[in-house]
Structure formats: structure tokens, C-alpha cells
Amino acid sequence: MPVGDYASYSDSELIEKAKHGEDVAFGELVSRYEQQVAGTVKGMLGDNAAAEDVGQETFIRFYRSLEKFRGDSALGTYITRIAINLSLNEIKKQKKVISLFYSRDNEEKEYDVPEERDLENESDTKELVDKALLALKPEFRSVVVLRMLQGYSTKKAASILNVPAGTILSRLARAQKELRKIFEPFV
Amino acid sequence: MFDLLIRSMNDQLTADEDKQLQQAFKESSELREEKIKLNKVGKLLSSRNYSFSDGFRNRVMQAVSDEKKGKVISIDFTRTFTSMFNRIAVAGVAAIVLLVISLYISHGSLNVNTFTGVDPISQDNLVSVLLYEK
Numbered sequence: 001m002p003v004g005d006y007a008s009y010s011d012s013e014l015i016e017k018a019k020h021g022e023d024v025a026f027g028e029l030v031s032r033y034e035q036q037v038a039g040t041v042k043g044m045l046g047d048n049a050a051a052e053d054v055g056q057e058t059f060i061r062f063y064r065s066l067e068k069f070r071g072d073s074a075l076g077t078y079i080t081r082i083a084i085n086l087s088l089n090e091i092k093k094q095k096k097v098i099s100l101f102y103s104r105d106n107e108e109k110e111y112d113v114p115e116e117r118d119l120e121n122e123s124d125t126k127e128l129v130d131k132a133l134l135a136l137k138p139e140f141r142s143v144v145v146l147r148m149l150q151g152y153s154t155k156k157a158a159s160i161l162n163v164p165a166g167t168i169l170s171r172l173a174r175a176q177k178e179l180r181k182i183f184e185p186f187v
Numbered sequence: 188m189f190d191l192l193i194r195s196m197n198d199q200l201t202a203d204e205d206k207q208l209q210q211a212f213k214e215s216s217e218l219r220e221e222k223i224k225l226n227k228v229g230k231l232l233s234s235r236n237y238s239f240s241d242g243f244r245n246r247v248m249q250a251v252s253d254e255k256k257g258k259v260i261s262i263d264f265t266r267t268f269t270s271m272f273n274r275i276a277v278a279g280v281a282a283i284v285l286l287v288i289s290l291y292i293s294h295g296s297l298n299v300n301t302f303t304g305v306d307p308i309s310q311d312n313l314v315s316v317l318l319y320e321k
Contacts, residue, residue, distance in 0.1 A: 043237065169198050
């Protein structure tokens with residue numbers, strides 16, 4: 001069957017086909033959720049090679065867990081949960097490596113707040129957003145990525161991060177205050 | 188009021204809170220400006236579109252194919268090293284404990300001489316050794 005034909009199938013149909021060994025069906029799922037996973041992992045880790053690896057690992061983990069997926073939550077939510085957990089693990093791993101080679105003082109200066117400049121072109125805006133996100137603590141960043149970049153509701157974000165909705169709201173409020181400070185010269 | 192403004196952007200306010208905020212908007216141009224700035228920040232963030240580099244899908248499919256063939260896709264070196272180190276450490280501690288127990292059983296005590304394997308030398312013996320003449 002040509003690849004294009006799979007585009008008409010629903011997620012659950014593609015999952016069933018992938019479970020029965022149809023790799024093209026799984027490939028179609030990758031195409032459908034590639035952008036969403038990129039938004040999650042690159043929002044969490046920055047636009048770099050580590051994020052590409054985590055993105056790839058996300059789909060491999062999803063492939064391994066195809067049999068376990070029962071469809072209780074939307075597929076996008078399920079994949080995003082894998083992506084965010086792997087991203088948080090990657091951040092922990094990176095912190096461990098940093099703490100092995102640098103003192104605590106250096107660790108705290110890990111991320112720079114962007115320098116003041118005019119946001120005339122798109123790449124400047126992208127760079128600014130990336131730096132601003134990385135300036136946030138991972139627990140705040142994950143909430144910002146889910147709520148403000150991916151557009152998940154507070155309830156969905158809470159279920160993905162496995163924390164109460166109140167925690168999402170308080171983290172989001174703190175993150176917005178920090179972002180407001182970071183973006184002060186630009187807005 | 189700034190906290191209430193932020194909360195209004197993420198959560199449903201009560202009727203009282205909403206009334207309070209609307210009143211504050213009427214009275215404070217600073218607060219109105221804050222709302223505009225917060226909206227701009229939100230727009231900047233939501234405008235950021237990320238995508239993977241070219242060939243991402245093919246790389247994933249190759250990894251899936253390797254997975255099917257039973258190849259190891261990625262080895263998490265840190266995790267493997269940590270789990271191996273833990274096993275080696277536990278085995279080492281167990282070996283040391285067994286050694287100490289066997290030493291205690293064979294020598295009946297755990298003094299320095301037991302560990303060094305040197306027989307106790309009393310001062311009398313030492314003197315006799317020093318005074319020994321052929």
C-alpha cells in the first residue's frame with residue numbers, strides 16, 4: 001500500500017496496523033506527531049542535537065509500548081508525556097555531568113538571560129524565546145511548554161506532568177512573572 | 188493585583204475577583220499596559236515553532252527496524268555504568284564481609300595481626316631473637 005494511503009486512517013487504526021507489524025503505519029504516526037514532539041523536546045532542551053536524540057528516543061519508546069497503549073488518553077497526550085519525561089531525565093543527566101566538572105557557582109550561571117536587542121528578524125525572536133525558556137527552572141519550563149507552546153489545558157498539563165492542577169497554575173504564574181522580566185526590554 | 192491579572196490569564200476568576208480586576212483596569216493604566224505586555228510575551232512564545240532536522244522520520248524508522256532485528260538502539264552509558272558499579276560494589280562488600288568472617292573463625296579474633304598475617308611477637312621473644320648468637 002502506498003504511503004499516502006495511510007494518511008486517511010485514524011490514529012487507532014494506524015496503531016492496530018503498527019501492532020501487526022506494518023511499519024509504514026507507524027511511520028505515518030511519526031509524521032503526524034513529529035512536530036508536536038519537536039515542540040516539546042526542543043522547548044525543554046533547546047534547539048540542539050540532544051533534543052533530536054530525545055525526540056527519536058520518544059518515538060522508539062512509543063513503539064516499544066504500542067502493545068500497552070489502550071487509548072485511555074489521546075495519542076498526542078500519551079506521546080507528549082513520554083517526550084516530557086525523557087526531556088526531564090535528559091536535563092537531570094546533563095546537570096549530573098555539569099556538577100561533575102564544574103563548581104556549584106558555575107552551575108547556577110548555566111543559562112544566560114538574553115541580551116537586549118531589537119527583534120527585527122525571525123531568528124532573533126527564535127533565539128530570544130529559546131534563551132528565555134532555558135532560563136526557567138525545568139519544572140516551570142515544562143509547564144510553559146505544555147500550556148503556552150503546545151496549548152494544553154491546565155487539566156491536561158496536570159495529567160501529563162502527574163501533578164495537581166493547582167501546582168500547574170502556581171508554576172505557570174511564577175514562570176510568567178519570570179518571563180515578563182526576561183522579555184521586559186523587548187515588549 | 189498583578190497576581191490576579193496573571194491568574195485571570197490562566198484560570199477562571201470568581202465573579203468578585205473579576206469585578207475587582209475590571210475596576211483595577213479602569214483605574215490603572217499601568218495594569219492595562221501589563222496585560223498587553225503579558226499577552227505579547229504569550230504571543231512570542233506561541234509563535235515559536237520547532238521542527239526536527241531533515242530525515243528525522245527516516246532515522247526513527249531505521250531505529251525501529253533495528254529494534255525489530257534485536258539490535259541495541261542506544262546504550263545509556265551513565266545508567267549502565269551506575270548499575271554495574273552498584274553490583275560490583277555490593278559484590279565487593281560481600282567478599283570483604285566473608286573474608287572477615289573466615290579470618291575470625293580461623294584466628295579467633297580480629298586484631299591487627301590477624302589482618303597482617305603476622306604472628307604476635309612478645310617483648311620476650313624479641314629480646315631472645317636479638318640476643319640469639321650462632
